[in-house]
Amino acid sequence: DQQVKQNSPSLSVQEGRISILNCDYTNSMFDYFLWYKKYPAEGPTFLISISSIKDKNEDGRFTVFLNKSAKHLSLHIVPSQPGDSAVYFCAASDGGTYKYIFGTGTRLKVLA
Amino acid sequence: NAGVTQTPKFRVLKTGQSMTLLCAQDMNHEYMYWYRQDPGMGLRLIHYSVGEGTTAKGEVPDGYNVSRLKKQNFLLGLESAAPSQTSVYFCASSYDLYTSSGYTFGSGTRLTVV
Numbered sequence: 001d002q003q004v005k006q007n008s009p010s011l012s013v014q015e016g017r018i019s020i021l022n023c024d025y026t027n028s029m030f031d032y033f034l035w036y037k038k039y040p041a042e043g044p045t046f047l048i049s050i051s052s053i054k055d056k057n058e059d060g061r062f063t064v065f066l067n068k069s070a071k072h073l074s075l076h077i078v079p080s081q082p083g084d085s086a087v088y089f090c091a092a093s094d095g096g097t098y099k100y101i102f103g104t105g106t107r108l109k110v111l112a
Numbered sequence: 113n114a115g116v117t118q119t120p121k122f123r124v125l126k127t128g129q130s131m132t133l134l135c136a137q138d139m140n141h142e143y144m145y146w147y148r149q150d151p152g153m154g155l156r157l158i159h160y161s162v163g164e165g166t167t168a169k170g171e172v173p174d175g176y177n178v179s180r181l182k183k184q185n186f187l188l189g190l191e192s193a194a195p196s197q198t199s200v201y202f203c204a205s206s207y208d209l210y211t212s213s214g215y216t217f218g219s220g221t222r223l224t225v226v
Contacts, residue, residue, distance in 0.1 A: 004154075006154075009152075034214045034215075036214070036217075041219075041220070042219055042220070043116070043202055043204075043217030043218050043219045043220055044155070044202070044215075044217045045217070046214040046215065046216075049214060089154060089155060091155075091214075099145065099157055099160050099170060100157075100214075100215070101157070101171070102147070102154045102155035102156070102157075103154050104152060104153060104154035105154050105155075
C-alpha cells in the first residue's frame with residue numbers, strides 16, 4: 001500500500017526546457033513534503049520542501065507546487081541542465097509520526 | 113564537517129551470517145533513520161529513533177534490529193542475513209522533523225547476501 005506514488009519511473013527532457021516531476025499521495029494527514037535528488041553511488045540530497053499551508057515554494061530553478069485537494073505535488077525545474085540528470089524522490093510526513101514516507105523515484109535524464 | 117558517515121560502504125554476507133551497520137552523525141541531530149533502497153521500491157523506512165535511547169519500527173522492520181545508545185550513533189543489525197536483505201542501506205539524520213532542509217543522508221552501504 002504505497003502512500004506516496006511517483007507514477008513515472010523515468011523522464012527525458014531537452015536541455016533548457018522545463019522538467020516536471022509528479023508525486024501523488026493518499027494520506028490526507030500529510031502536512032510536509034520534501035524533494036530529494038540522488039546521483040548514482042551517493043546518498044540523496046535535499047532539494048526543496050513545502051508545507052501544507054502553502055501551495056508553492058521556489059528556490060532558484062526549482063519550484064514545488066502542492067495541490068492539497070488533489071493530493072498531488074509537482075517539482076518544476078526551469079531551465080533543465082544536464083547536471084540535473086538524477087533520480088528524484090518525493091517524501092511526505094504527517095508530523096505526528098516523526099518520519100517521512102518516500103516515493104519510488106523518477107529518473108530524469110536531461111539531454112544536451 | 114563529516115555530516116553522516118556510514119560504515120562499511122560495501123559488504124558481502126553469506127546467508128545466515130550476522131553483521132552490524134554503523135551510522136555516525138556529528139551534527140547533534142536528534143532524529144536518525146535507517147532506509148533501504150531497492151529497484152522500483154524507492155526508499156523504505158526500516159527503523160528510526162527520535163532521541164538517544166529510543167527506537168521505533170518503520171515500514172519494513174522484520175529481520176533487523178537497531179540501537180541508539182549514543183546520540184551520535186545509530187546501529188542497524190542483521191541477526192541472520194537472508195538474500196531478501198540484499199539492498200543499499202541509507203542512514204539519515206535531522207535536527208527535527210520540520211526542518212526546512214530535511215534529512216541529511218549518508219552515502220550508503222551496499223549489502224549483498226549470497
